[in-house]
Amino acid sequence: MVVVMERNSTQAQIEAVNARLGNLGFHAQLIRGIKRIVIGAVGDCPTNDLHALQQMPGVEKIIPIMKPYKLVSRECKHDNTVINVRGINIGSSNVTVIAGPCAVENRQQLITAARQVKAAGGHIIRGGAFKPRTSPYSFQGLEEEGLKILREASLETGLPVVTEVIDEASLEMALDYVDIVQIGARNMQNFRLLKAVGQIDKPVLLKRGMSATIEEWLMAAEYIMSGGNGQVILCERGIRTFETATRNTLDLSAVPLVKRLSHLPVIVDPSHGTGDRGLVQPMSLAAVAAGADGLIVEMHPEPAKALSDGPQSLTPGELEQVMIQLAMLTPVLGRQLSLGHVSRESAWKGVRL
Amino acid sequence: MVVVMERNSTQAQIEAVNARLGNLGFHAQLIRGIKRIVIGAVGDCPTNDLHALQQMPGVEKIIPIMKPYKLVSRECKHDNTVINVRGINIGSSNVTVIAGPCAVENRQQLITAARQVKAAGGHIIRGGAFKPRTSPYSFQGLEEEGLKILREASLETGLPVVTEVIDEASLEMALDYVDIVQIGARNMQNFRLLKAVGQIDKPVLLKRGMSATIEEWLMAAEYIMSGGNGQVILCERGIRTFETATRNTLDLSAVPLVKRLSHLPVIVDPSHGTGDRGLVQPMSLAAVAAGADGLIVEMHPEPAKALSDGPQSLTPGELEQVMIQLAMLTPVLGRQLSLGHVSRESAWKGVRL
Amino acid sequence: MVVVMERNSTQAQIEAVNARLGNLGFHAQLIRGIKRIVIGAVGDCPTNDLHALQQMPGVEKIIPIMKPYKLVSRECKHDNTVINVRGINIGSSNVTVIAGPCAVENRQQLITAARQVKAAGGHIIRGGAFKPRTSPYSFQGLEEEGLKILREASLETGLPVVTEVIDEASLEMALDYVDIVQIGARNMQNFRLLKAVGQIDKPVLLKRGMSATIEEWLMAAEYIMSGGNGQVILCERGIRTFETATRNTLDLSAVPLVKRLSHLPVIVDPSHGTGDRGLVQPMSLAAVAAGADGLIVEMHPEPAKALSDGPQSLTPGELEQVMIQLAMLTPVLGRQLSLGHVSRESAWKGVRL
Amino acid sequence: MVVVMERNSTQAQIEAVNARLGNLGFHAQLIRGIKRIVIGAVGDCPTNDLHALQQMPGVEKIIPIMKPYKLVSRECKHDNTVINVRGINIGSSNVTVIAGPCAVENRQQLITAARQVKAAGGHIIRGGAFKPRTSPYSFQGLEEEGLKILREASLETGLPVVTEVIDEASLEMALDYVDIVQIGARNMQNFRLLKAVGQIDKPVLLKRGMSATIEEWLMAAEYIMSGGNGQVILCERGIRTFETATRNTLDLSAVPLVKRLSHLPVIVDPSHGTGDRGLVQPMSLAAVAAGADGLIVEMHPEPAKALSDGPQSLTPGELEQVMIQLAMLTPVLGRQLSLGHVSRESAWKGVRL
Secondary structure (H helix, E strand, C coil), X not given: CEEEECCCCCHXXXXXXXXXXXXCCCEEEEEECCCCEEEEEECCCCHHHHHHHHCCCCXXXXXXXXXXXXXXXXXXXXXXXXXXXXXXXECCXXXXXXXXXXXXXXXXXXXXXXXXXXXCCCCEEECECXXXXXXXXXXXXXXXXXXXXXXXXXXXXXXXXXXXXCCHHHHHHHHCCCCEEEECHHHCCCHHHHHHHCCCCCCEXXXXXXXXXXXXXXXXXXXXXXXXXXXXXXXXXXXXCCCCXXXXXXXXXXXXXHHHHECCCEEECHHHHHCCHHHHHXXXXXXXXXXXXXXXXXXXXXXXXXXXXXXXXXXXXXXXXXXXXXXXXXXXXXXXXXXCCCCHHHHHHHCCC | CEEEECCCCCHHXXXXXXXXHHHCCCEEXXXXXXXXXXXXXXXXXXXXXXXXXXXXXXXXXXXXXXXXXXXXECCCCCCCCCEEECCEEECCCECEEEEECCECCCHHHHHHHHHHHHHHCCCEEECECCCCCCCCCCCCCCCHHHHHHHHHHHHHHCCCEEEEECCHHHHHHHHCCCCEEEECHHHCCCHHHHHHHCCCCCCEEEECCCCCCHHHHHHHHHHHHHCCCCCEEEEECCECCCCCCXXXXXCCCHHHHHHHHECCCEEEXXXXXXXXXXXXXXXXXXXHHCCCCEEEEXXXXXXXXXXXXXXXCECHHHHHHHHHHHHHHHHHCCCECCCCCCCHHHHHXXXXX | CEEEECCCCCHHHHHHHHHHXXXXXXXXXXXXXXXXXXXXXXXXXXXXXXHHHHCCCCEEEEECCCCCCCCCECCCCCCCCCEEECCEEECCCECEEEEECCECCCHHHXXXXXXXXXXXXXXXXXXXXXXXXXXXXXXXXXXXXXXXXXXXXXXXXXXXXXXXXXXXXXXXXXXXXXXXXXXXXXXXCCHXXXXXXXXXXXXXXXXXCCCCCHHHHHHHHHHHHXXXXXXXXXXXXXXXXXXXXXXXXXXXXXXXXXXXXXXXXXXXXXXXXXCCHHHHHHHHXXXXXXXXXXXXXXXXXXXXXXXXXXXXXXCHXXXXXXXXXXXXXXXXXXXXXXXXXCCHHHHHHHCCC | CEEEECCCCCHHHHHHHHHHHHHCCCEEXXXXXXXXXXXXXXXXXXXXXXXXXXXXXXXXEEECCCCCCCCCECCCCCCCCXXXXXXXXXXXXXXXXXXXXXXCCCHHHHHHHHXXXXXXXXXXXXXXXXXXXXXXXXXXXXXXXXXXXXXXXXXXXXXXXXXXXXXXXXXXXXXXXXXXXXXXXXXXXXXXXHHHHCCCCCCEEEECCCCCCHHHHHHHHHHHHHCCCCCEEEEECCECCCCCCCCCECCXXXXXXXXXXXXCCEEECHHXXXXXXXXXXXXXXXXXXXXXXXXXXXXXXXXXXXXCCHHHCECHHHHHXXXXXXXXXXXHCCCECCCCCCCHHHHHHHCCX
């Protein structure tokens, strides 16, 4: 930590800061600049002390040197964290694709979607049973009924499932049915919920908040890890900017940057990131080219009939195309994408570039 | 609602959209432009139908004409909503000032602060018992212990109290101790919590999310009102922008705009809005000049020792100055500010402009 | 300047940085932290050296301690700069109001507007002769013809005039006709133009760029001052954010912050800042309450017929109301606003609160 | 255009709007909604009329239906525009790489850099002779001396060169020396300059402004095209957002979106887009995967000694790696990248994934 003193700070003020730093267990060192005194303070700095110091007379500002997160940092753990979900290794050299509808609407829709995801070579099924919706008058999800349908789809296809939880009640319920629980963008700083998923022993897919900095996002992951759950999958899903031509601005440079700062796997959601079906395919390829460990993509058997997020859902045929293109792209990047039972020859034939 | 067809949409596509609109209960009317067909659709439009329509072949985009909120709108209720909290009328011509420390740290700190708020002429006490903190390693609040201290402060000073709740458990607990419950910026779209406070019969202070549009903010209020609780106080507390010189960018033009769109009272939080003690006084005056019904301001007996938000907390003396200046300013704006027991003469004498 | 070394930087790397700092004329001082080495470097730091240092092996980051601007800073000049424009003192305790139409459309419109500005008690006339327009198909201004009309209006009313210049040719032309030249938001970082107005001996009204940080804005003013022209009036006119309910987000907290950082006068443009006529009056009061030294407001004799920016232009009657309210508000803030020849009694009578 | 009337608009107001629309040459059609009257207006709508209409009593808002740009739109010209620069076809299936230092610092630096670009397989050389710098105290470029060095580098390597112009004087000078002129982000709405490059017969590389919407960016291109110059290359270079971990937020979804809206070629600048050398390689691959027609990348013979933008400049070796990876990636995407004289075999050998 570096304490910058005001230009006209007095000797008494400087000594007071020095003394305070000493009491807090810091080792202080003075640097006399041309116009300012700067004090280097060596030691571990709890946030509260930092605030207090900033209030002392003569102090202009405090500059922290160390990152506020620890457990999630690559300094703390050098090797990539690989999260095994029933044999699927998220964060390994394999690229993982999660797909499915925004919401579980009914049994038939979800089972159909799950079969289509499997047929396209997808690895994990997604589907929302608890939907955080901007309007109280919109469809809010099937809740436990939806979770049961998700489990049935998982049993039938053999694919794991992920679903969003929105509070402790829905979390408790979901644990009986799904393989991965998702914390949505709106709940990224719902610290109660973060602490709750820090206690479970299932992987957590943590979406970036729509106005969260990368540091805040990693701090949210730190909440989960500090609770004891190290299985965190980070998910970039677009941030809110002035640009309204897309639903959000997909921040793909966050992918290589977070992989530099943290050992956790990072996936990308090009569906919410763009809100535009026609942009999902190019941004899926771009995400993987940028180093993403996987994708979470919306696909609906009939997007035109979707109860939510229709405009950004791929059709089953479009998902197939994306999977095949990813299978071709990944080897160039030193990675792989398994197409499951889909034969490589038929895949190659199907591709339209 | 207006449906804009693609330039090269076919007659069959146009007819299909027309038929669909008919089935949904809309009355459709065709407008043949020079390059495009536009269909005006008269009727009430649930969001889901809107999504579905947007997916139909030949449709370029859907433009909604009506606002998505109803109960909070001034169209729905013309007169200002005035919320009575133990005799204090929020939303009336009286300007209300809520003040107190960010967090309840201990009994002495809070009781001292409460007395200072009263002495300065403040109307309501604030203090956090449940603190949503970015870092899991920061002070998280005294919880029920804090609520008890708040009630004691209220009994002693006779001032009502407001505190933030962060989930259903803390809400239930708080109802026994406080007069107003606050939904913080990070929980503005925690829809479970919004529904829960929609069921209570105490006023709710709803902060704007740090990246929430005015429409989303009003939709969050609509969640509460549609649950049956009409006592919603909106609070502008700054939005996240590219500017980092202030903690947030206080969006004061939201005040007159929201008052045009809605009948609900609007107050301003210049402490979180700027994050800078030196800016709280000018922005308090500016907020009231812009038409705010009140302020919520952080004040700490000793900001330099605050466990959180010290840099933006006023000292008791600074709060007094702000109160006096507001008392002088409000009559010019056709409003009043009661300074309680503080004598007007002593107040006038104390003012430094 | 503080140089933060990487966690695993070597002794050799540290010595290399030390040596480099020595060569650059810095005095370096080592601080050994628990996990990192930090080097305090005392001396004046040209940007280029900073870049170079950041590239050295083992360096994690460079943290500058000093502000990059000098001449505009309050550290450099403690007292407020007051700019005298034909007897009107911008930056004094008097609040200055500049008003007029967005564009000079024709002689009659501008002369009428100028008379109305004077009748309302306004101090300076504005009007654009060179219009930077988003669309090449929009009205682009009357150019020199417009400047002549502005001068005529000035002669008739006795009020000074300000107009925007957009390049060196328009600047040279404008100097013969106007009292203040304006640099628009889009040209805030047109460094050629900044250098050019740095050479003139007339005041420059420098608008903040729509995505400019406060630091960049002050650096733009530094360009002008470093060229030799100290008569710079800063103008906050709203920044671009995610919120689309207003044309821009008026950043009023920039006013007291800039006045803390700089000695230059700061005025506010609530017309462009909101883009909404109904918000101009409350935000004018708010701006002055926040400490602004003046306002620049759009007023049009007949807003419904304006060739540009009609929706945000006040009518003459609305301008009068704003002037009267400001005249009542300023004494409360320890300032004054002259209403010119307008009698105080008739003013008081006219006010509607 | 659609005119939405206020809820309580009168019959007389509606008729007045109708009459006005008639006078303006529109064909008006009334839609009576449940709560509002909406008027569809068929015809071509100049911006000015739109503003005037918005001011009429009873009008709530105007919703334009058509895009404001014409010549740049894909509706206007269906096929991709391919721009031929001395045999290099920008916008074809070939991916084009422009590389070189931020600034021309001296003859040796630039000639060395140019040779390195050619050796790596790059297609066009970049280098700045006129530098728009935030600080008046930073290096501002070699001006004509720099242009001469660029031409020499071009003659020696046989590669075309691009350089930024910042006003009409620098443009006129540059035309004698370079193949492509660049309009920088800060000048994207310098309409004078846009009109000037609309008159030349050389290609223009138009960077997106740091807070420009996609629509404003295309309108800037419209300025150039409406002046008669159809050779516009659009360049995404990152937008300003709340995230400060990267210098800008590279908006890669703008690439496929702009290619849908316009026929013009789109390239990406990952150097300014991220400001971080370590992110340039992954974002280069991602940009091409997203559909970019090319890249403009900063490379410096010795980044640590660069006079500007050192932290984001690749080394020659890093550029080579990027080129080889792009050569491997493009065939998967149905495109090609020529490595010039570099033998494919040696290239393959050199690659590190």
